[in-house]
Amino acid sequence: MDHDVDSRRDRADGRGSRRSRGVAAALAAALLAGVGTAWLTRSSDAAPPSSTAVLDSSGRPATPSPPPTSPTSPTAPTDPDRPTSFATSLAARPATVAPAAGTAVPDRLTVPRVGIDMPVVPVGVARDGEMALPATPARVGWYRYGARPGDASGATVLAAHLDMPGYGVGPIAAVEELRTGDVITVRSGEETQRYRVTTVTSIRKTTLDLDSLFARDGPAVLHVVTCGGDFDRTARRYDENVVVTAKPTA
Amino acid sequence: MKSLRIAAATALALAPAALVAGPAHAADATVSILHAVPGATVDVYANGKSLLTNFKPGTLTDPLMLPEGSYDLKVTAAGAGAGGKAIIEAKGVAVPGGANVTVVAHLSEAGKPVLTPFVNDTSKVPAGKARLTVRHTAAAPAVDVRANGAVALKGLTNPNEAKAVVDAGTIKADVVLAGTSTVAIGPADVNLKEGTNTIVYAWGSAADKNLALAVQTISGMHSAPGGVPAGAGGQVADEKQAADVARYAAIGGAAAAAGGLVLLARRRTADAR
Numbered sequence: 001m002d003h004d005v006d007s008r009r010d011r012a013d014g015r016g017s018r019r020s021r022g023v024a025a026a027l028a029a030a031l032l033a034g035v036g037t038a039w040l041t042r043s044s045d046a047a048p049p050s051s052t053a054v055l056d057s058s059g060r061p062a063t064p065s066p067p068p069t070s071p072t073s074p075t076a077p078t079d080p081d082r083p084t085s086f087a088t089s090l091a092a093r094p095a096t097v098a099p100a101a102g103t104a105v106p107d108r109l110t111v112p113r114v115g116i117d118m119p120v121v122p123v124g125v126a127r128d129g130e131m132a133l134p135a136t137p138a139r140v141g142w143y144r145y146g147a148r149p150g151d152a153s154g155a156t157v158l159a160a161h162l163d164m165p166g167y168g169v170g171p172i173a174a175v176e177e178l179r180t181g182d183v184i185t186v187r188s189g190e191e192t193q194r195y196r197v198t199t200v201t202s203i204r205k206t207t208l209d210l211d212s213l214f215a216r217d218g219p220a221v222l223h224v225v226t227c228g229g230d231f232d233r234t235a236r237r238y239d240e241n242v243v244v245t246a247k248p249t250a
Numbered sequence: 251m252k253s254l255r256i257a258a259a260t261a262l263a264l265a266p267a268a269l270v271a272g273p274a275h276a277a278d279a280t281v282s283i284l285h286a287v288p289g290a291t292v293d294v295y296a297n298g299k300s301l302l303t304n305f306k307p308g309t310l311t312d313p314l315m316l317p318e319g320s321y322d323l324k325v326t327a328a329g330a331g332a333g334g335k336a337i338i339e340a341k342g343v344a345v346p347g348g349a350n351v352t353v354v355a356h357l358s359e360a361g362k363p364v365l366t367p368f369v370n371d372t373s374k375v376p377a378g379k380a381r382l383t384v385r386h387t388a389a390a391p392a393v394d395v396r397a398n399g400a401v402a403l404k405g406l407t408n409p410n411e412a413k414a415v416v417d418a419g420t421i422k423a424d425v426v427l428a429g430t431s432t433v434a435i436g437p438a439d440v441n442l443k444e445g446t447n448t449i450v451y452a453w454g455s456a457a458d459k460n461l462a463l464a465v466q467t468i469s470g471m472h473s474a475p476g477g478v479p480a481g482a483g484g485q486v487a488d489e490k491q492a493a494d495v496a497r498y499a500a501i502g503g504a505a506a507a508a509g510g511l512v513l514l515a516r517r518r519t520a521d522a523r
Contacts, residue, residue, distance in 0.1 A: 022516040030509030092302065095284060095310035095451070095464035124418075124444075125378030129476040137483075145378065145418070145444040145472065163483030173486055210474035214377075216445070227481030238481045 104189030106142045106149050109158055109224070111184050114174040120158060120186070137161040137170025146214055149186040149193035149222070150248075155215040156186070159225040162238065172226045175200065175244050184222060184246050195222045195246035202228045202240045213243065222246040277347030278315040285309050286356035286387050286453035287337075287363045288460050294355075295324040295332055304328050308453075310352075310466055318347030323365055325355055340365040352466060356387035356453055359408040366409040370468055371447055375415050377475040380442035382421075382450070383413040389455040392428035397421040404428070406452075418444035423463070425452050435461045445472025 106120045123141035126132040133141045140160040147154030160172035182197040213223055222245070229240025283294060285305050294302040302311060305328075322341045326334040338355055343365070345351060350370040358364050368385060375381050384395045386406045395403040395412070398421055403412040405428050424436030435452055440463075442448045451464040 022513065025516065026509040026512040029512040030505035033504040033508030036504065092283075092285070092305055092309040092311045094308055095466055096308070125376075125475050126479075129376060129378075131377075131475040131478045133478070133480060143475070159478050159480050161483075162481035163485040164481075165483050167483065169483070169485050169489065172480075205477055208477070210477065213478075214474035216470075216472055225478045225480060227479075228486075231481070231484040231487035233484060236482045236484065237479060238487070241478055241480065 103148060104191060105144065106156070106158070106186050106188045108187040109140050109184070110187070111174070111178065111182065113182050114177045116171050116174050118160065118171055131157070131159060133159055133161055135161075135164070137164050137167050137172065140172065143214065146216060147220065149188055150191060151220055153217050153220055155213065155218075155221050155223050157214055157223045157225065158186070162227040162242075170226075172224075175224055175226060176228065176242060178244055183249075184224065184244070186222065193222075194249045196249055197244055197246045199245045200242065201245075202242050204229070204240050205238075208241055208243075220248050222248070277318055279318050279345045279347055280313045280350040281316045281345060282313050282352045282466065283311045284352055284354045284356075284451065284464060284466065286354055286451055286464060288357075288454050288458065290337060290363075291328045292325050292337060292355070293328050293330065293334075295326070296321050298322070298324075298332055300332065308462065308464060310464065313350075316345055318345055318349075320344055323353065325363070325365070338363045338365050343367055350468065352449070354385070354387050354409075354451065356409070356451075357389040357455055359389060359391065361389040361455055361457065364409070368411060368449075370449065371413060372468060372471055374473050375445060375447075375471050377473050378418055378444060379415050380418040380444055381413060381415050381447040381471065382442055383411055383447055385409070385411040385449060385451045388452045388461055389457065390434060390452070390461060391456070393425045393434060393452065394428050395450075395452075396424050396426060401426075413447075416442060418442050423450065425461075425463070435463055438463050440465060443467060443469065445469060447471055 105122050108118070109120050110117045118138065118140045120140045120142050121134055122144035123132045123134065124144055131141070131143055137160055140158050143157040143159070147156045149156050161167075161170050162173055163169045178197050178200050180197055180199070184195040184197060186193050186195070213225070215221075224244040224246070226242050227238035227240065228242040229238050231238050283302060283305070285292065285307050288307050290307065292305050293300065294305055296316075301314075305311075321343045323339070323343050324332075324336045325338040326336060343353070345367075346369075350372050351367050352370055353365060353367045355363065355365055366387065371381060371383065382397075382402070384403050384406060386393060386408045388408060390408070392405050392407045394401045395406060397416070402414065402416075406412050420439050420441045422437045423440045424438070425434045426432055427434055434456065440448065440450060447468045449466040449468070451466070452461065453464055454460040454462045
């Protein structure tokens with residue numbers, strides 16, 4: 001073997017440029033193959049989630065909605081000295097406890113394109129003040145103090161665990177593959193409300209605008225929420241929320 | 251009907267709101283009126299103008315926006331007219347700008363019709379909570395208010411209120427004579443809707459055995475939850491990490507293989523010479 005190498009070196013005498021070209025060609029091939037592999041193994045083509053604190057660009061009015069007034073209320077003059085013409089038909093109603101409305105609550109979330117089909121259960125607020133989520137990532141929680149699907153205004157908030165010790169990755173993880181225009185369906189008993197995705201964003205939890213996420217007024221909107229970003233193994237928390245915003249379709 | 255001229259003690263009740271009424275320019279106040287005098291259908295006048303007609307006991311008006319200022323309020327028998335005899339009259343009732351006020355026509359502890367303006371607490375409550383306000387506006391002695399059988403608010407007297415921020419949900423409420431378990435009113439199911447101030451009035455007369463509860467709900471005091479803790483396993487992070495490791499291994503492997511192939515091919519070419 002030594003002899004072979006020596007003899008090859010001998011033969012290479014005066015052909016240094018040729019050897020350099022060989023190494024260069026090998027490096028080029030390596031680079032091409034590496035880049036090619038990187039390209040083939042890249043993340044999906046879906047628009048990368050943008051890290052922005054702005055949750056919703058759906059044109060929620062900046063002005064707070066006016067307090068509810070009776071349709072028969074007079075337009076109050078600003079001059080208190082001027083005689084006020086009160087409505088004589090100001091409505092009065094029995095001050096008794098009205099029974100809670102029996103409207104159906106959401107029970108199923110489906111996103112056909114990415115294979116999400118999950119039961120929905122009503123949830124409230126945990127002891128620590130955060131939204132309470134079903135313990136299992138197999139179920140989606142609906143924030144029952146917010147809007148129902150089909151309500152004329154406000155945000156309907158659905159959230160599920162991305163993953164859980166002893167369970168693994170939940171079906172909601174597929175929301176990261178959603179793109180603008182994808183159809184989301186929320187069923188409430190006999191009624192079905194369809195939505196179209198407008199944005200998929202990943203937002204640091206520290207900058208998430210919770211008042212917008214859980215808006216009680218403004219345009220009707222669906223927010224599907226899970227976690228994303230980096231995982232803190234000590235706190236057992238992700239540092240971002242993935243928020244899918246979708247608008248109801250008629 | 252015997253005319254009673256009773257000046258409502260308004261200044262004290264409205265003082266807290268007056269202190270926090272910020273802007274100097276005129277602002278509207280939100281005013282609701284509750285009729286809690288048993289047995290009399292009435293008309294209500296403010297500064298001599300008709301405000302409300304055929305107002306029945308146990309009913310509450312929709313909120314009315316009134317410019318801040320001082321109002322002379324007069325309650326007459328229905329149809330008596332602006333100049334009719336006053337059942338209740340209150341002069342110079344201060345309505346502070348921006349405040350949310352409920353003016354209650356009710357009986358004093360001694361059973362005389364009076365007007366009491368209450369300022370409603372519309373400050374925010376935490377997510378999942380409701381504010382419960384209880385007002386004693388009945389011709390009855392001091393009472394305790396119980397929620398689900400346990401005393402929630404103690405020793406309430408006419409015309410005062412007590413309040414607390416509690417978990418939203420339906421409670422079984424009743425009113426007992428203070429310090430006893432003698433039920434005076436109820437029990438009744440009261441739905442404390444999240445983000446509301448649910449105001450329960452005890453009204454009527456113990457002597458006439460017509461004590462009852464009236465409920466007013468003011469919404470819009472909700473807050474958003476503190477966050478959405480939607481992942482605790484870390485498996486997705488693990489998978490991403492594993493996928494990254496596999497990816498870099500694949501990239502490195504492919505590069506090495508391709509480079510090696512080229513070198514080998516060239517070596518063979520060289521050997522062939």
